[in-house]
Amino acid sequence: MHDIRWIREDGAAFDKAMARRGFAPQAHTILDMDKQWRDTTTELQSLQQRRNEASKEIGKVKSQGGDADALMKEVADIKDRMQSLEEEGRALSEKLDAVLSGLPNVLDEDVPDGPDESANVLLRSVGGAPETNAAAPDHVAIGEKLGMMDFETAAKLSGARFSLLRGQLARLERALASYMLDIHTDEFGYTEISPPYMVRDTALYGTGQLPKFGEDLFRTTGDHWLIPTAEVPLTNIAAGEILAEEELPLRFTAYTPCFRSEAGSAGRDTRGMIRLHQFSKVELVSVTHPDKSMEEHERMTGCAEEMLKRLGLSYRVVTLCSGDTGFGARKTYDIEVWLPGQDDGKGMYREISSCSNCGDFQARRMKARYRIDGGKQTGFVHTLNGSALAVGRTLIAVLENYAEADGSVSIPEVLRPYMGGLEKISAEG
Structure with missing residues (x-):
């Protein structure tokens, strides 16, 4: 398995390493999937934070005898969205892992080049x-x-x-x-x-x-x-x-x-x-x-x-x-x-x-x-x-x-x- 951080930092070096193995450039595709996964994860974290805040607000509103229906609907909508994002994130992670796990190890520099x-x-x-x-x-x-x-x-x-x-x-x-x-x-x-x-x-x-x-x-x-x-x-x-x-x-x-x-x-x-x-x-x-x-x-x-x-x-x-x-x-x-x-x-x-x-x-x-x-x-x-x-x-x-x-x-x-x-x-x- 390859270190995704290295690919993020130097995709050109990764592609060069895979080229020695006979593979076409992979970094762009991998980084696109990685970005989608990270965007999904970032949104999930933001929603979780907002869900926690809204839940606290619901308790405060109810303790003061107020109407918390709007906040409760917001929390329910957030829960549905989070569930969808979790499924999307799992699918993206599995897809990314499948691509990375199908790529061979990076060769040492002193390995001679050759087809067979x-x-x-x-x-x-x-x-x-x-x-x-x-x-x-x-x-x-x-x-x-x-x-x-x-x-x-x-x-x-x-x-x-x-x-x-x-x-x-x-x-x-x-x-x-x-x-x-x-x-x-x-x-x-x-x-x-x-x-x-x-x-x-x-x-x-x-x-x-x-x-x-x-x-x-x-x-x-x-x-x-x-x-x-x-x-x-x-x-x-x-x-x-x-x-x-x-x-x-x-x-x-x-x-x-x-x-x-x-x-x-x-x-x-x-x-x-x-x-x-x-x-x-x-x-x-x-x-x-x-x-x-x-x-x-x-x-x-x-x-x-x-x-x-x-x-x-x-x-x-x-x-x-x-x-x-x-x-x-x-x-x-x-x-x-x-x-x-x-x-x-x-x-x-x-x-x-x-x-x-x-x-x-x-x-x-x-x-x-x-x-x-x-x-x-x-x-x-x-x-x-x-x-x-x-x-x-x-x-x-x-x-x-x-x-x-x-x-x-x-x-x-x-x-x-x-x-x-x-x-x-x-x-x-």
């Missing part, structure tokens, strides 16, 4: 020069040869874009999540949360998924939605709160399933586990002081990168351009892991994490604040989120990078304690 992912900027590549792995046509072939990845049964149960893992692959997925959670909690200071997997409209509105992206979500027959990411419940822990400055930053992590309709991805990534309706992630969320959010963004990205370093996986980090940055983000770093079995065995980088600084955009929607210097004045916190990591895609990366010529898969050394000491996954005999 082709304009993203490479920051660094980590891990040696990417190589193809002749033993890894792709994770589907590897998993099916092991007899532990079954898309046919998943389709029988749930339809397209679902997967079923068996045996040691199911355990490897669990091992990855447990390993990530242990590092983030024990070494990086995140508090583990086990959140609800269903939330109400207000939670999704707070993080920016509603109302704009409702078609990308799954809704129950009641009044709940399945979470598209643990970012939603974790960030909303701060919703409606006024935090003490010394409490910041709050850092949360959670391992949850995520549910997405993938409404805009028809025909994309239909093979394997790259893009599913249900997948799992270890999510990181930070709630920070505004002065610390840029520093926290770098820290969070480093925490996500550390998972890949310890797993021995090559990756790169890119800064998303204006046309590729998500709705609620001011700035986003994508971490892309090297998958040697993709692109018909030629290999390619694929996103495994997005780490975003949302500034006060979500906090304004959630009314998440902190108390400045322990006084009465409050300010909006800044919120950040990132995958660390998408567990299914990390599983894919391990399979395709650690596949052996005999069809087995070596287990990265850091995961072996979580696999009961097992060093290699081989086909079930």
Whole structure:
């Protein structure tokens, strides 16, 4: 959500910021609605004042035995007018909120301009020069040869874009999540949360998924939605709160399933586990002081990168351009892991994490604040989120990078304690 005071003070700057997002000028329309709402509010206040004065006059006239009929009619007329203005004010406020809530966050100045992912900027590549792995046509072939990845049964149960893992692959997925959670909690200071997997409209509105992206979500027959990411419940822990400055930053992590309709991805990534309706992630969320959010963004990205370093996986980090940055983000770093079995065995980088600084955009929607210097004045916190990591895609990366010529898969050394000491996954005999 945007600060209407900023738009009032500098509509040109607001329009310039929205132009970077591909939006036509909005300030004039917004300020017209804002003026109508303020005029309505001003009239309401004036009428309330006159109503109070007239009510006192009625009492005085009656106490003196006078005729108060005219004053009583005036009060009745004022009441009717006030009721009409209250309804008009609510409608104007809702209309203004709808416009503001449909506009994306303002980008940081150092976000590169560009129409789509082709304009993203490479920051660094980590891990040696990417190589193809002749033993890894792709994770589907590897998993099916092991007899532990079954898309046919998943389709029988749930339809397209679902997967079923068996045996040691199911355990490897669990091992990855447990390993990530242990590092983030024990070494990086995140508090583990086990959140609800269903939330109400207000939670999704707070993080920016509603109302704009409702078609990308799954809704129950009641009044709940399945979470598209643990970012939603974790960030909303701060919703409606006024935090003490010394409490910041709050850092949360959670391992949850995520549910997405993938409404805009028809025909994309239909093979394997790259893009599913249900997948799992270890999510990181930070709630920070505004002065610390840029520093926290770098820290969070480093925490996500550390998972890949310890797993021995090559990756790169890119800064998303204006046309590729998500709705609620001011700035986003994508971490892309090297998958040697993709692109018909030629290999390619694929996103495994997005780490975003949302500034006060979500906090304004959630009314998440902190108390400045322990006084009465409050300010909006800044919120950040990132995958660390998408567990299914990390599983894919391990399979395709650690596949052996005999069809087995070596287990990265850091995961072996979580696999009961097992060093290699081989086909079930």
